[in-house]
Amino acid sequence: MDVLQTSLDGLMIGSTYALLGLSFALIFGIMRRINLAFGACLLFGAALAIYLEPLLGWGAWGLFFITMAGAALASAYVERLCFAPHSKRSGAVTAMIASFAIWMQLDEISSQLLPQRTHAYQGLELPTLWLGEISVRGDQLLHFGMALVSIILLYILLYKTRLGLLIRATADSPESAYLLGARVPWLGFVVFFLAGILGGVAAFMILSADGHITPLFGLWSTFKGLIAMIIGGVGSLLGAVVGGLILGLVETHAGAALGAEFRDMVTFGLVFLVLVIRPGGLMGVKVYRTDNAAQERV
Amino acid sequence: MLSVNNLVTSYGLIKALKGVSLEAKEGAVTCILGPNGAGKTTLMFTLAGILAPDSGTVSLLEHNLTGLGAPKVLRQGLALVPENRLVFADMSVHENLLAGAFTQSRAMAAQVNDDIDKMYARFPILKARHDQPAGTLSGGEQQMLALARALMSRPSILLMDEPSVGLSPLIVDEIFAIIKQLNKDGMSILLVEQNATKALQVADYFYLLDQGKVAFSGTPDQLKNDDVIKRAYLGGG
Numbered sequence: 001m002d003v004l005q006t007s008l009d010g011l012m013i014g015s016t017y018a019l020l021g022l023s024f025a026l027i028f029g030i031m032r033r034i035n036l037a038f039g040a041c042l043l044f045g046a047a048l049a050i051y052l053e054p055l056l057g058w059g060a061w062g063l064f065f066i067t068m069a070g071a072a073l074a075s076a077y078v079e080r081l082c083f084a085p086h087s088k089r090s091g092a093v094t095a096m097i098a099s100f101a102i103w104m105q106l107d108e109i110s111s112q113l114l115p116q117r118t119h120a121y122q123g124l125e126l127p128t129l130w131l132g133e134i135s136v137r138g139d140q141l142l143h144f145g146m147a148l149v150s151i152i153l154l155y156i157l158l159y160k161t162r163l164g165l166l167i168r169a170t171a172d173s174p175e176s177a178y179l180l181g182a183r184v185p186w187l188g189f190v191v192f193f194l195a196g197i198l199g200g201v202a203a204f205m206i207l208s209a210d211g212h213i214t215p216l217f218g219l220w221s222t223f224k225g226l227i228a229m230i231i232g233g234v235g236s237l238l239g240a241v242v243g244g245l246i247l248g249l250v251e252t253h254a255g256a257a258l259g260a261e262f263r264d265m266v267t268f269g270l271v272f273l274v275l276v277i278r279p280g281g282l283m284g285v286k287v288y289r290t291d292n293a294a295q296e297r298v
Numbered sequence: 299m300l301s302v303n304n305l306v307t308s309y310g311l312i313k314a315l316k317g318v319s320l321e322a323k324e325g326a327v328t329c330i331l332g333p334n335g336a337g338k339t340t341l342m343f344t345l346a347g348i349l350a351p352d353s354g355t356v357s358l359l360e361h362n363l364t365g366l367g368a369p370k371v372l373r374q375g376l377a378l379v380p381e382n383r384l385v386f387a388d389m390s391v392h393e394n395l396l397a398g399a400f401t402q403s404r405a406m407a408a409q410v411n412d413d414i415d416k417m418y419a420r421f422p423i424l425k426a427r428h429d430q431p432a433g434t435l436s437g438g439e440q441q442m443l444a445l446a447r448a449l450m451s452r453p454s455i456l457l458m459d460e461p462s463v464g465l466s467p468l469i470v471d472e473i474f475a476i477i478k479q480l481n482k483d484g485m486s487i488l489l490v491e492q493n494a495t496k497a498l499q500v501a502d503y504f505y506l507l508d509q510g511k512v513a514f515s516g517t518p519d520q521l522k523n524d525d526v527i528k529r530a531y532l533g534g535g
Contacts, residue, residue, distance in 0.1 A: 162404070165389075165393060165396055165397055166397075166400065168386070168388070168389055168393075169386050169389065169393075169397045169400075172386040172387060172388050172389060173384050173385075173386055173387070175380065175384055176380065176384040176385070176386060177386075177397070177400075178348070178368050178369070179346065179348070179368050179372070179377075179378055179380060179384075180372065180397055180398055180400050180401070180447070180448075180451065181368070181369040181372045181373065181400045181401040181451065182369070182400055183369065
């Protein structure tokens with residue numbers, strides 16, 4: 001029974017990691033942009049929500065919307081500032097370093113918004129459900145549902161709509177997409193904004209389940225997002241989801257079996273194993289490259 | 299149909315085109331030949347709106363295309379098949395064709411599907427491979443896909459930059475047969491080629507570009523009687 005309970009808890013946490021990993025995969029995997037400031041964007045959204053909460057008094061749903069909007073705006077800001085001026089491969093390193101600088105900037109702004117370092121982050125208060133001996137926290141079940149719906153909506157957007165076709169084409173070969181009439185700079189902006197929304201939703205779920213926030217959340221979410229992506233395979237959206245779920249399950253089981261202090265050790269052990277055995281990640285996609293132009297971007 | 303008048307394009311201080319004028323006639327295959335560094339690709343990029351010229355004009359069917367940018371140039375009816383094809387490698391053949399119809403409005407969905415069927419009829423190999431990632435296709439198949447993708451925008455003139463590059467001789471023959479057939483069906487084509495022998499077999503008229511200028515122009519027949527040009531630019535033959 002314990003194993004089942006722990007697995008269920010892991011799945012619930014894993015679904016939030018999956019969404020977090022997906023938002024990273026959109027930028028790193030789909031757009032192939034090394035955006036180091038992404039975790040800081042999520043922190044900024046959450047810090048802004050905490051800062052505005054006493055002024056607005058909208059409660060948990062207020063935190064949800066402001067975290068999401070703040071993360072999306074910060075992500076769009078990073079795109080305009082760091083990545084939009086460097087669409088070619090020659091600018092990839094400059095863009096990455098610029099995003100690192102903006103990580104610091106967003107971290108600093110967020111620290112100013114969170115003067116007491118640790119602040120309470122209100123969650124949705126829902127009753128715990130019992131299925132015999134097994135229990136599920138109501139808010140976590142809701143988060144699981146939200147993550148599932150977000151993932152399905154993203155899939156539909158990317159693979160069943162014209163905008164999604166444009167986004168994938170632009171990611172694949174920006175030169176060709178431009179020649180075929182796509183507004184390439186605008187699409188980069190759209191994807192960053194979208195990733196900010198997804199990441200903001202994930203940040204809300206993680207923070208409200210924990211009940212508190214510190215200025216370290218930017219770094220923390222970067223770790224979790226990147227790990228989910230590495231386990232699953234950079235470049236694969238499904239991989240990011242699978243990687244997130246695995247990360248949640250492994251963390252929870254390691255915590256239950258060995259104690260919380262060994263949880264991260266086990267996680268990094270898993271990352272090590274994946275890198276040794278399957279360097280491309282579990283669902284690592286075969287990337288078809290027959291020409292140089294597609295590699296113009298890193 | 300396509301009129302280029304005194305076009306000057308530079309990269310920084312280097313002038314790659316130094317006043318190029320040419321004309322591509324409706325229903326014809328017009329060919330641009332020339333050695334490496336002559337400015338052929340620069341010319342193509344300027345015509346397609348990827349590069350902006352310093353001076354000079356480009357017009358298609360009386361519409362001024364100069365400095366419009368690639369998406370608008372495409373909407374005016376000029377499509378470019380770039381060198382090295384640049385298909386969307388991770389997307390399926392079918393999705394590549396759909397992407398070619400970006401400029402068609404949503405209301406045209408039925409027509410877009412019709413057009414895709416026409417492309418499959420013209421290029422049966424693309425139909426056979428319709429759900430494969432385009433990156434798994436051979437070079438010749440990718441060239442066909444790039445060509446079909448460009449046609450999906452329903453251009454009035456098609457520009458092709460070095461369609462034979464990196465392909466084996468047999469495949470090159472096939473590609474040129476397709477170009478010929480496409481032209482027979484009424485498509486106006488402006489072709490840039492290094493493979494002069496092949497290009498002159500399909501061309502109605504050609505321009506010889508050298509160091510950013512038109513060095514010679516005429517019909518392929520005229521060239522037969524001009525050994526100087528042949529020796530100087532087209533490798534004896």
